[in-house]
Amino acid sequence: MQHGIVTVTPGTTAVGFIGLGIMGRSMAVHIQAAGYPLHVFTRTRDKAAPVLAAGATWHDDPAALAAACDVIVTMVGYPADVEAVYFGPEGAPEQGILANLKPGAVAIDMTTSSPSLAERIAEAARTRGAYALDAPVSGGDVGAQNATLAIMVGGDAAAFDAVRPLFEQMGKGIARLGPAGAGQHTKMVNQTVIASTILGVAEGLAYGKAAGLDLDQVLEVIGGGAAGGFQLNVLGKRMAEGDFAPGFYVHHFIKDMGIAGAEAERMALDLESLTLARTLFERFAAEGGREDGTQGIYKMIAAK
CATH class of the missing domain: 3.40.50.720 (NAD(P)-binding Rossmann-like Domain)
Structure with missing residues (x-):
């Protein structure tokens, strides 16, 4: 009671x-x-x-x-x-x-x-x-x-x-x-959205760098449009500046994606973008990025 x-x-x-x-x-x-x-x-x-x-x-x-x-x-x-x-x-x-x-x-x-x-x-x-x-x-x-x-x-x-x-x-x-549990389920929605978004930011900035653009200018322009948001405006800026210190550790993000993937499987959902993001972040962690912030994935993507 x-x-x-x-x-x-x-x-x-x-x-x-x-x-x-x-x-x-x-x-x-x-x-x-x-x-x-x-x-x-x-x-x-x-x-x-x-x-x-x-x-x-x-x-x-x-x-x-x-x-x-x-x-x-x-x-x-x-x-x-x-x-x-x-x-x-x-x-x-x-x-x-x-x-x-x-x-x-x-x-x-x-x-x-x-x-x-x-x-x-x-x-x-x-x-x-x-x-x-x-x-x-x-x-x-x-x-x-x-x-x-x-x-x-x-x-x-x-x-x-x-x-x-x-x-x-x-x-x-x-x-x-x-x-009970609804808060954690909602966080899994959040992390699933972020998983694809952070990859999109990293790939977009890698594209901009390869095209010879000033990434600070790019971020200023597109950050106020439809692409704007925390992953672009905050973490994208850190990518452009080469700041990969952890605000949220890569290994914790991999943990979160694992929980989300397991819950999705239990509910018979096939979340392909989440699976791809987890695979790429696990590769990055294996290459030495485990203790970086999630924006560190940019290093691996830009290097390709």
Whole structure:
């Protein structure tokens, strides 16, 4: 039986944040800046230095953090990481978030992960008298830094309404798409669209370079037309400048495409463009691009 949902109020609601990577760090900073007491855990403590210096409380493991918090946000890497953080290491469920949730607490997984895992987490939280939402995001490092992320949420409607003030510290386009798993399914739509789009940007700029065009001028002109969008206007600019630092890692994008492909296969969909994009990104990763940002695919395409 579930209990009354926590009331989210700056100054009193303890918010835990697990995972302070490229995006998570900025997201946690925004929550802290809004006045919420912040509790943190991440595998590499150095990544927590900015929020710890600003007064955040460190915990040595997810279990201790969950026991101390009213809302827990996770932003980790892979579905296996999500499973371990929530359910604990194999044979040690007491070390996970779920075993330590307070009644009425809300756990929010903002990792891009599998819809079926989101459903399992939500059901396990329910048996504890708590709530779990899947809320993957889109917008990369820029969106995280500027608090303009698109946030796609699945799960209990009342829990979504309760924690919306926290989502509003991290993003602008915020929507509940349905029950548990719906947020992850929506993110798979997003990643499937991006998969083909980023290849189109890379191939278009490779064409422009081969034709001897000034890529900055090209981007300025076409960025205001039908081709405009984040992949062209932000990542295309990074391609033209030779900036391949990660705002979103290639290996994480390959993970996402794998989830989308598996879900599509389960639904008897044959997504050929997604399959092609995954093949090309896997080739690029094998050639040394695994830790690049997704715009790094331009290097491989232009080199041909």
